[in-house]
Amino acid sequence: MDDGRTKLRTATIIACILDAAAWILVALATFMSGSDAATRGLDEAAGFVVTALFLVTAAPAFALILLGRAPVTALVLALAFPAIVAVAFVATVIAFA
Numbered sequence: 001m002d003d004g005r006t007k008l009r010t011a012t013i014i015a016c017i018l019d020a021a022a023w024i025l026v027a028l029a030t031f032m033s034g035s036d037a038a039t040r041g042l043d044e045a046a047g048f049v050v051t052a053l054f055l056v057t058a059a060p061a062f063a064l065i066l067l068g069r070a071p072v073t074a075l076v077l078a079l080a081f082p083a084i085v086a087v088a089f090v091a092t093v094i095a096f097a
Helices: 003-031 037-056 058-067 071-096
Strands: none
Touching: 003 037, 003 058, 003 071, 037 058, 037 071, 058 071
């Protein structure tokens, strides 16, 4: 493997690990929230949305990098997860403000 490809692979693995940590924290916070019954459904919906985003971005990125295929695509997918979550969070705050 050349040096650039190794750096790309390392960066993708780090991004995937951080994505997984963020996904676990957000999913636990939303599914285990102690909110009242009126907003519990919104919390669970947010948990499902974050889980779905993780499954279509970070999980395939990790699979691609483990298989040694498409390192640039894997990095783009790994970086897409936090970007989409941030955009969704801002949109939710604006919608409920």
